[in-house]
Amino acid sequence: xxxxxxxxxxxxxxxxxxxxxxxxxxxxxxxxxxxxxxxxxxxxxxxxxxxxxxxxxxxxxxxxxxxxxxxxxxxxxxxxxxxxxxxxxxxxxxxxxxxxxxxxxxxxxxxxxxxxxxxxxxxxxxxxxxxxxxxxxxxxxxxxxxxxxxxxxxxxxxxxxxxxxxxxxxxxxxxxxxxxxxxxxxxxxxxxxxxxxxxxxxxxxxxxxxxxxxxxxxxxxxxxxxxxxxxxxxxxxxxxxxxxxxxxxxxxxxxxxxxxxxxxxxxxxxxxxxxxxxxxxxxxxxx
Numbered sequence: 001x002x003x004x005x006x007x008x009x010x011x012x013x014x015x016x017x018x019x020x021x022x023x024x025x026x027x028x029x030x031x032x033x034x035x036x037x038x039x040x041x042x043x044x045x046x047x048x049x050x051x052x053x054x055x056x057x058x059x060x061x062x063x064x065x066x067x068x069x070x071x072x073x074x075x076x077x078x079x080x081x082x083x084x085x086x087x088x089x090x091x092x093x094x095x096x097x098x099x100x101x102x103x104x105x106x107x108x109x110x111x112x113x114x115x116x117x118x119x120x121x122x123x124x125x126x127x128x129x130x131x132x133x134x135x136x137x138x139x140x141x142x143x144x145x146x147x148x149x150x151x152x153x154x155x156x157x158x159x160x161x162x163x164x165x166x167x168x169x170x171x172x173x174x175x176x177x178x179x180x181x182x183x184x185x186x187x188x189x190x191x192x193x194x195x196x197x198x199x200x201x202x203x204x205x206x207x208x209x210x211x212x213x214x215x216x217x218x219x220x221x222x223x224x225x226x227x228x229x230x231x232x233x234x235x236x237x238x239x240x241x242x243x244x245x246x247x248x249x250x251x252x253x254x255x256x257x258x259x260x261x262x263x264x265x266x267x268x269x270x271x272x273x274x275x276x277x278x279x280x281x282x283x284x285x286x287x
Contacts, residue, residue: 003132003195006069006077011058011084021051057089066131068094078131096131100199103146107205110154112172113161117209120157120172122183124149125200126191133195141194152186162208172206179203 025047032040061067061082069076069091079085087093102125112118126145128134134141157172160179164171170178184201191198 001132001136003130004077006079008079008081008085008087011086014086015058018051018054022048025051053089057086059085059093061085064099066096066098068096068131068135075132094135096128096134098128100125100127104204105150105153108150108153109209110157112157113159116162118162119207119209120153121205122153123202123204126196126198128195129197130195138194144194145191145196148190149187152190156183156186
């Protein structure tokens with residue numbers, strides 16, 4: 001089922017014309033009663049009945065709105081012209097909004113790729129682009145969008161880990177743009193049959209489930225501490241190597257292996273310690 005554009009008559013001229021026809025029918029009826037002419041009376045009544053029924057062909061189409069027309073269950077076409085319009089009064093008319101709309105899913109509790117329970121929600125920006133498919137391919141396109149959004153969000157959340165554990169691995173928390181693009185593609189495929197286009201899809205809420213949130217926070221803190229310590233040790237080793245190389249190059253002092261080891265130990269303690277060290281000044285001999 002694809003949308004078929006159909007033309008419609010301007011509503012205001014039709015309204016004025018039908019009003020004049022009603023006046024003419026009333027004029028015939030009054031003259032028929034006054035002159036005692038049944039033909040005029042019957043003709044006036046028929047004209048008024050036709051004009052009155054034709055009034056039901058008038059309908060309003062607002063900006064960014066379409067009217068889907070059907071005749072006794074058969075799809076006739078879609079009117080996209082705005083304002084007061086007129087078509088066959090026996091056409092059934094269903095209005096479909098073409099405005100851009102957004103929908104925020106509720107917080108869903110799912111298991112991510114590693115099996116940890118998380119809470120996730122998303123905001124979807126969507127728009128009806130084919131009114132015929134939206135009306136006739138699904139029972140209720142708004143409900144269809146909501147259900148398919150939650151289904152796609154669950155499927156997407158189980159395909160990625162919450163945190164990145166390997167280099168180059170996509171994760172829900174660290175790769176928001178890639179995850180949003182995947183979600184939008186998944187929704188576009190699911191909603192194509194309903195005549196709905198997905199304009200944007202983004203995660204609005206992401207967190208570990210309350211029962212494991214504290215444990216995961218401690219793990220994240222531990223990972224952060226390990227990463228910081230690794231960087232500090234790497235920097236300290238580089239500084240010690242540079243200090244020994246400069247002393248040897250400039251010939252400031254000559255150290256044997258034992259003294260070098262002691263110096264390295266002292267420098268690493270100073271550079272890697274969390275608290276400031278208290279130096280001891282050696283006022284005696286070199287050794």
